[in-house]
Amino acid sequence: MPLAEQIRPKTLDDVVGQTHLLAAGKPLRKIIESGHIPNMIFYGSSGIGKTTVARIIAEQTNMTLHILNGTQAGVSDMKEVFSEVGTFAGMNGILLYLDEIQYLNKKQQQSLLSYIENGDITLIASTTENPYFAVYNAVISRCTVFEFKPVEVSEMKKAVERAFQKINDKNLALEDGVIGHIAQGSGGDVRKAMNAVELCALSAEDTGEGYFYVSLETAQLLTQRSNMKYDRDGDSHYDILSALQKSIRGSDENAALHYAARLIQAGDLISLTRRLLVIASEDVGLAYPMAVPVVKACVDNALQLGLPEARIPVAEAVVLLATAPKSNSAYLAMDKALADLDKYGALDFPRHLQNQHFDGEGAEIKGQNYLYPHDYKNHYIRQQYLPDAIKNHVYYEFGDNKHEQAALAYRKKILSESE
Numbered sequence: 001m002p003l004a005e006q007i008r009p010k011t012l013d014d015v016v017g018q019t020h021l022l023a024a025g026k027p028l029r030k031i032i033e034s035g036h037i038p039n040m041i042f043y044g045s046s047g048i049g050k051t052t053v054a055r056i057i058a059e060q061t062n063m064t065l066h067i068l069n070g071t072q073a074g075v076s077d078m079k080e081v082f083s084e085v086g087t088f089a090g091m092n093g094i095l096l097y098l099d100e101i102q103y104l105n106k107k108q109q110q111s112l113l114s115y116i117e118n119g120d121i122t123l124i125a126s127t128t129e130n131p132y133f134a135v136y137n138a139v140i141s142r143c144t145v146f147e148f149k150p151v152e153v154s155e156m157k158k159a160v161e162r163a164f165q166k167i168n169d170k171n172l173a174l175e176d177g178v179i180g181h182i183a184q185g186s187g188g189d190v191r192k193a194m195n196a197v198e199l200c201a202l203s204a205e206d207t208g209e210g211y212f213y214v215s216l217e218t219a220q221l222l223t224q225r226s227n228m229k230y231d232r233d234g235d236s237h238y239d240i241l242s243a244l245q246k247s248i249r250g251s252d253e254n255a256a257l258h259y260a261a262r263l264i265q266a267g268d269l270i271s272l273t274r275r276l277l278v279i280a281s282e283d284v285g286l287a288y289p290m291a292v293p294v295v296k297a298c299v300d301n302a303l304q305l306g307l308p309e310a311r312i313p314v315a316e317a318v319v320l321l322a323t324a325p326k327s328n329s330a331y332l333a334m335d336k337a338l339a340d341l342d343k344y345g346a347l348d349f350p351r352h353l354q355n356q357h358f359d360g361e362g363a364e365i366k367g368q369n370y371l372y373p374h375d376y377k378n379h380y381i382r383q384q385y386l387p388d389a390i391k392n393h394v395y396y397e398f399g400d401n402k403h404e405q406a407a408l409a410y411r412k413k414i415l416s417e418s419e
Contacts, residue, residue, distance in 0.1 A: 004194035007159075007166050008052055010059075015049050016159045016190060017151030022053070028146055032057055037095070039116045041135065042126040044148030047191030050126040054097040063095040063122065070103035075111055085120045094121045101125040102134035109136040116142055150188020157183040159190050163197040171211040172204060178219045185223035196223045237268070241275050249283045253322035260318045264311050273299040276317050287327035287401035294320060325401045333396035340390055347387035378414040 009015045012022050012029060021028035031037065037057055042050040051067075058065035066081045084090040101109070115121040116139075123143065127134055131145055151159070160179045164172060178200070186193035199222045204212035240259050247255035263272040280295040298317035302310035352370040371381045384391055398408040 002194070003163055003166065003198040004047075004191045007163055007194065008055070009049075010056070012053070012056055015052060015056075016155040017188075018049055018053070018148055019155075020149065021146055028053075032060065035061055037061055037063075037122050037124075039123045039143040040125075041101070041131050041140070041143045041145045042124065042148055043128075043131050043145055044126075045128055045150060045189065047189035048148050048151055049190065050148055051097065051099060054095075054124045054126070057124065058095045058097070061093065061095070063093040064090055065095050065097060067097045067099065070098060070100035073098070073104070073108075075108055078108070078111055082115055082121070085115065096121050096123050098123060098125040100127060101139075102127045102129045102131075106136055109139050113138055113142070151190055152188070153180075153183050156186060156188070156190065156193055159183075160193055160197055163194050164201075167197070167201045172201060172214055173207075173211050174214045175216045175219075177216045178214055181216060181219045182223050185220075192223075237271070241271060244272075245275060245279055245283070248279050248318065248322045249326065251322055251326065253319050256318050256322045257315065260314060261311075264307065264314065267307065269302060269307060269310055269314075272314065273302055276314070276321065279321050282331050283326055283328060284321055284324045285327040285330050285399075286404050286407075287325035287399060288403065291321060291324055325403075327399035327401050327404060329397055329399040329404060336393075336395040340393060340395075344387075344389055347389050349387065350384050352383065353385065376418070378417055380414040380418055382415075382418055 012032065015022055018028075020026060023029065042053070044050060054067075055065065057063075064084065068077055068081070078096075081094065081096055084094055096112075098104075098112075112121075112123060116123045123139075125131075125135070125139075125143070131140060157179055160182050164174065164179070182193055182196045182200070186196065196219070200214045200219055201212075203218055203222070204214045205218075207213050240262055244256060244259035244263070247259060260272060263269075276295055277299060280291045284291040295317045298313040298320075301313040302317075305313070371383050373379050373381050375381075386393060398404045398411075
């Protein structure tokens with residue numbers, strides 16, 4: 001049996017972390033102690049206690065526990081659980097723990113509805129993805145969502161110490177720092193920490209003096225990069241990209257470099273460079289228009305070089321974007337224009353902008369009457385460009401940065417001289 005399973009907590013007091021839910025007086029703790037268990041969804045990353053808490057709930061309530069995994073379970077598996085409703089096996093209630101519910105399709109999730117709504121079955125589902133996106137709305141509406149968080153290092157140390165004590169087939173001696181490194185390097189994942197402890201015990205050096213020695217170097221080797229919480233298709237992926245863009249938008253180059261480094265270490269150069277290209281236009285924009293070609297050049301260099309050298313032009317792009325002046329004026333202007341398009345549809349063009357030079361017999365105004373701006377002072381002449389229904393709508397507002405204020409000053413100049 002894996003070590004993580006051997007030392008799985010049997011009571012709520014033994015669970016490490018999740019004090020915001022399970023400490024005395026906290027919501028989930030009070031619900032469990034009441035004995036009246038509602039349908040719940042546990043949301044959080046792997047190895048942080050979701051399954052453990054579900055098992056403790058089942059044991060404390062004497063309910064019959066069934067565990068299914070969304071990656072393998074089908075409707076037939078759930079029907080087998082449903083068949084126990086009203087039987088001797090389900091007399092104390094049936095608790096269905098459905099791990100990774102996000103992998104069930106809509107039909108499979110819908111099959112749960114009538115049973116969890118009338119109380120025949122109590123559902124505890126878990127997911128590593130945001131349930132409001134990954135779980136069918138009708139299931140969400142019948143459940144209470146609890147978010148489990150990665151275990152803090154101080155709490156993780158307790159689990160690691162307990163794990164080493166559990167391994168009693170060897171007389172282990174640990175170098176200073178082993179426990180702390182495993183706790184720190186597990187990224188809040190208790191299961192990863194337990195696996196690292198087990199590997200350390202298996203690879204411990206026989207000193208020939210009646211004990212086995214676990215060096216810090218061994219612990220570092222066996223836990224390397226295990227703290228890289230990253231899922232290329234899941235929430236962590238989008239959380240890192242979001243944190244990167246918000247850090248750059250907030251002009252914090254150090255935080256931006258941190259999140260960029262996490263993407264680099266995960267080997268996700270494509271997502272990183274694509275997001276940098278977006279940021280150049282969305283967040284820096286017209287405050288420093290040269291950011292677009294500079295970042296494009298850095299991205300091209302990074303993709304051509306590949307990792308690890310790609311980190312060099314990526315770093316240049318990240319720092320440039322974070323320290324550059326910011327403006328989202330063009331981006332907001334486009335959104336306003338799109339909103340008008342949704343509202344008004346494709347309106348008729350002003351006659352003088354059309355690409356036709358002859359009018360039909362029914363035209364009220366004959367002739368195109370287009371004024372060629374280059375024929376006038378400052379290459380500007382007032383005339384209507386927007387369709388009649390929205391001719392006075394304003395989408396773009398000049399930003400307060402140096403570049404856009406210079407453009408505004410020029411605009412005011414040509415307007416005043418055209419009067």
